[in-house]
Amino acid sequence: MDRVRAGEEDPACLLCGGMLKSATISFGENLVAADLHRAQLASASADLFLAIGTSLVVYPVAGFPELALRNGATLVVLTAEETPYDQYASAVLRDRLEEVLRQSSKRCDEPSLLGIPDLCGSI
Numbered sequence: 001m002d003r004v005r006a007g008e009e010d011p012a013c014l015l016c017g018g019m020l021k022s023a024t025i026s027f028g029e030n031l032v033a034a035d036l037h038r039a040q041l042a043s044a045s046a047d048l049f050l051a052i053g054t055s056l057v058v059y060p061v062a063g064f065p066e067l068a069l070r071n072g073a074t075l076v077v078l079t080a081e082e083t084p085y086d087q088y089a090s091a092v093l094r095d096r097l098e099e100v101l102r103q104s105s106k107r108c109d110e111p112s113l114l115g116i117p118d119l120c121g122s123i
Helices: 033-045 061-070 097-106
Strands: 048-052 074-078 091-093
Touching: 033 061, 048 061, 061 074, 074 097
Parallel strands: 048 074, 074 091
Antiparallel strands: none
16 A cells, blocks of 8 residues: 555556556456355355455345355454444444454454454364
8 A cells, every 4th residue: 555655656567568456346347257156155154254344235245144144154244334234243343444353363362352252263
């Protein structure tokens, strides 16, 4: 982020000269079918599903928490706004994400402080 704030140009691909872009999907772009399939499988077999920084309203990805919950996962929502899944979550955290994640990683040995079951040993 410092690079962007400093006004530096986006890096160019050394092979083709095009702009390098992180592996994100923007609105209007198609999801990669293989990635979507892997995410569905992971959601269905998750013990703990962390929904971080998402509104959980854009499908098909918004359906992953439901898939995880149906298969016995614990859901934790970390986002600034309410989501349709808040009522099903074991914990809903509405603080700045960098702070919540920093504190969560420090407290993995004390998950009750976050209001979630002790699943950290299996992560």
